Amino acid sequence: MATKITAAMVKQLREMTDSPMMECKKALVEADGDIDKAIDVLRKMGVAKAVKRAGRDTNEGTVAAYISEDGSKAALLELSCETDFVGTNPKFTGFANTLAGVVANNNPADLEALKALPLNGNTVADELTEQIHVFGENMKILRFVARSTESGSFGSYIHNGGKIGVIVEFSFTKPETAQNDEFKTFAHDVALHVAAINPISARREDVPQETIDHEMSIYKAQAAESGKPEAIQERIASGRLEKFFKESVLTEQEFVKNPDVTVGQLASQVSKSVGDTIEIVRFDRFEFGQ
Numbered sequence: 001m002a003t004k005i006t007a008a009m010v011k012q013l014r015e016m017t018d019s020p021m022m023e024c025k026k027a028l029v030e031a032d033g034d035i036d037k038a039i040d041v042l043r044k045m046g047v048a049k050a051v052k053r054a055g056r057d058t059n060e061g062t063v064a065a066y067i068s069e070d071g072s073k074a075a076l077l078e079l080s081c082e083t084d085f086v087g088t089n090p091k092f093t094g095f096a097n098t099l100a101g102v103v104a105n106n107n108p109a110d111l112e113a114l115k116a117l118p119l120n121g122n123t124v125a126d127e128l129t130e131q132i133h134v135f136g137e138n139m140k141i142l143r144f145v146a147r148s149t150e151s152g153s154f155g156s157y158i159h160n161g162g163k164i165g166v167i168v169e170f171s172f173t174k175p176e177t178a179q180n181d182e183f184k185t186f187a188h189d190v191a192l193h194v195a196a197i198n199p200i201s202a203r204r205e206d207v208p209q210e211t212i213d214h215e216m217s218i219y220k221a222q223a224a225e226s227g228k229p230e231a232i233q234e235r236i237a238s239g240r241l242e243k244f245f246k247e248s249v250l251t252e253q254e255f256v257k258n259p260d261v262t263v264g265q266l267a268s269q270v271s272k273s274v275g276d277t278i279e280i281v282r283f284d285r286f287e288f289g290q
Helices: 007-017 021-030 035-045 090-106 111-115 124-135 175-179 181-197 209-224 230-248 263-274
Strands: 060-067 073-081 140-148 152-159 164-171 258-262 279-287
Touching: 007 021, 007 035, 021 035, 060 090, 060 152, 060 164, 073 090, 073 152, 073 164, 073 279, 090 111, 090 124, 090 140, 111 124, 111 140, 140 164, 140 279, 152 175, 152 181, 164 181, 175 181, 181 263, 181 279, 209 230, 258 263, 263 279
Parallel strands: none
Antiparallel strands: 060 073, 073 140, 152 164, 164 279
16 A cells, blocks of 8 residues: 655655655655655756755855835845846746735745745745756745835836846825825835935935044044144044045935936925925845845
8 A cells, every 4th residue: 555645754855855746746656755766856856956955056146125005014135146147037036025015015034934934835945945946056045124104105227137226115105196296216226226326325414423423533634634724624523524424325325317406305306296205215236246
């Protein structure tokens, strides 16, 4: 009488070999439930290779961005692989986008929590292993971030085929603003600006105090070299710190598509046009490999 192949047996073999679920089941049937024989079956079938692949370098890949339809949730995710050929494959980037959606909708605490989440009737970990087999390359989820808002929406931008990804959070008072075409264009353009210019924070008040102190110490040392009175040195240092803010803070930077206005001024213009008060809250920027 044939041994009954249980889900637990399939799971055990899959964990031991990193082989596809259906192949594990077939191997167990052929081996009449004997795990060791099933491993040999898989080896002969040439599918028990993910363990070896897992040790290979993953220096290529993509950054994916996801925003929910209502604009209330967003995520960035970095997924790596071995070659640029796979990294630019639409199925690979599509899988990265799917994972970003899982992140946005579940906000997992860490990588292990993400891998345990359900996806396509399996877990994220199972699906990742499946993709390793499909593409024949090692893959890794390197990092991710999930954001949500109850009084605003998000904009996103992917640059250079997934080498840079950005999500920007905006706040406003009218829910319908999230679906306003002018706002959507503005949100996209701000995300594009962040990708291109790489500011250190969205607003001046968000710049870490240690960063301010560090910059100010440099400017004071530079001013002291002038030999001018201390009061003038202080003004020189303060002026240079002000310049630092204007060059480094998103809302104070010259807008990359129109240097005649700052990003903050552009936000005010769009707010007036759509009849709402739109503010930039924060942004996340992933650059692949950093």
